[in-house]
Amino acid sequence: MNTILIVHIVMTIAVYMITKKIYQRFPSPFLTPIFLSTVLIMAILIFRDVPYSQYEPAKNVITYALGPATVALAVPIYKNRKFILKHGLAAGVSLILGSTVAVVISLIMAHLFQITKSVSVSLSVKSATVPIALEIASLNQGDLALAAIFVMVTGMIGAMFGPRLLNITNISDPMARGLAIGTIAHGIGTAQIAREGEIQGAVAGSAMALTGVYLSIFLWVF
Amino acid sequence: MWKNISFVLLQLMILWAIHQLGLFLTEWASIPLPGNVLGMVILFILLVSGIIPITWIERGAKLLIKHLTFFFIPICVGLMTLGHMGISEGIFLMFVIMLSTCIGIIVTGGMSQTISRKKEE
Numbered sequence: 001m002n003t004i005l006i007v008h009i010v011m012t013i014a015v016y017m018i019t020k021k022i023y024q025r026f027p028s029p030f031l032t033p034i035f036l037s038t039v040l041i042m043a044i045l046i047f048r049d050v051p052y053s054q055y056e057p058a059k060n061v062i063t064y065a066l067g068p069a070t071v072a073l074a075v076p077i078y079k080n081r082k083f084i085l086k087h088g089l090a091a092g093v094s095l096i097l098g099s100t101v102a103v104v105i106s107l108i109m110a111h112l113f114q115i116t117k118s119v120s121v122s123l124s125v126k127s128a129t130v131p132i133a134l135e136i137a138s139l140n141q142g143d144l145a146l147a148a149i150f151v152m153v154t155g156m157i158g159a160m161f162g163p164r165l166l167n168i169t170n171i172s173d174p175m176a177r178g179l180a181i182g183t184i185a186h187g188i189g190t191a192q193i194a195r196e197g198e199i200q201g202a203v204a205g206s207a208m209a210l211t212g213v214y215l216s217i218f219l220w221v222f
Numbered sequence: 223m224w225k226n227i228s229f230v231l232l233q234l235m236i237l238w239a240i241h242q243l244g245l246f247l248t249e250w251a252s253i254p255l256p257g258n259v260l261g262m263v264i265l266f267i268l269l270v271s272g273i274i275p276i277t278w279i280e281r282g283a284k285l286l287i288k289h290l291t292f293f294f295i296p297i298c299v300g301l302m303t304l305g306h307m308g309i310s311e312g313i314f315l316m317f318v319i320m321l322s323t324c325i326g327i328i329v330t331g332g333m334s335q336t337i338s339r340k341k342e343e
Contacts (some may be wrong), residue, residue: 053298065293071285072279076282078265090338094333127323153319157320171331173334176330176332180334191287212256
C-alpha cells in the first residue's frame with residue numbers, strides 16, 4: 001500500500017466523521033454528510049491540485065465495502081419481514097407508480113428538449129442503485145459515465161431534500177417515508193432515511209433493491 | 223475490547239463471503255441481477271431458513287448500515303470530473319433530475335400513506 005492511498009482514505013474517514021458531527025448540530029439540507037463531505041473532499045483535492053485519478057485508488061478501496069454493505073441490508077428486511085409482508089401490496093403499488101412517474105417525467109422532458117438517446121437512457125436509470133443502474137444503462141446503450149453521475153445527483157437530492165419534502169407534504173407514516181426515499185433515491189437516500197428509524201431503513205433498503213429489479217424489467221419492455 | 227473487534231471483523235467476513243457468493247452466482251448462471259442484490263437475497267434466505275442465526279452477522283451488519291453514507295462519498299467526489307459538460311446543458315439536466323426526483327418521492331410516499339390509511343379505516 002502506498003502513502004497517498006492511505007492519506008486519502010484517512011482524509012475521507014476524517015471528513016465523514018466531522019461532517020456527521022456538524023450535521024448533528026445543524027441539520028440543514030446543505031450540511032447533509034453526503035453532500036458536505038463530497039464538497040469538502042473536492043475542495044481539498046482541487047486546492048492541493050490533486051487530479052481525481054490520484055484519488056481513485058482510495059475510491060476503489062472504500063467502494064469495495066459497498067458490496068457487503070448492500071448485502072447487510074438483508075438484516076433490517078429480515079427483522080421487519082412481518083411488517084413488510086403485511087404491507088406488501090400497498091408498497092408494491094406505490095413503488096411501481098412512483099418510479100414509473102419519475103422515469104416518465106425524465107423521458108418526456110428529454111423528448112421535449114430533444115436530448116440525445118444515450119443521455120435520456122442514462123436519465124431513465126437514475127432511480128436505481130449504482131450497480132443496477134450501470135447494468136441497465138449499458139443494456140440500453142446509455143452513456144455510463146453520465147448514468148453514474150445522474151444516479152449520484154438523484155441520491156444526493158433525495159437525501160438532502162427528501163425528508164423535508166415528506167414533512168411539507170404531511171407524509172408521516174414511517175413505511176411511506178422509507179418507501180419513497182428508497183424507491184427514488186436508492187442507497188444514498190436509504191442511508192439518510194435509515195437514521196429516522198428501523199422501519200424506514202428496512203423499507204427503504206428493500207424498496208431500493210426492488211426498484212432496481214423493476215426498472216430493469218420496465219426499461220427492457222419499454 | 224479486542225474480543226469485540228475480532229467478533230465484528232468475523233461478522234464482516236461472513237457478509238463479505240456472501241457478497242462474493244452473489245457475485246460468483248450472477249456471473250456463473252448469468253442472472254441479470256447485480257451480485258450485491260443477489261447476495262442480499264441469499265442472506266435473507268439464509269436468515270429465514272435459520273441456516274445463519276441473526277446473531278452471527280447482526281453487529282457487523284449494523285456497523286455497515288450505520289455508515290452506509292460513507293461508502294458513497296468517493297463515488298460522489300467523482301462528480302468533479304464533470305467539468306467538460308456545458309453549463310446550460312448541466313443546469314437543464316439538474317433541473318430535470320430535481321423535478322423527477324421530488325415528484326417521484328411525493329407520489330411514492332403519498333400513494334403508500336393513502337393506501338395504508340384506507341386499509342386501517
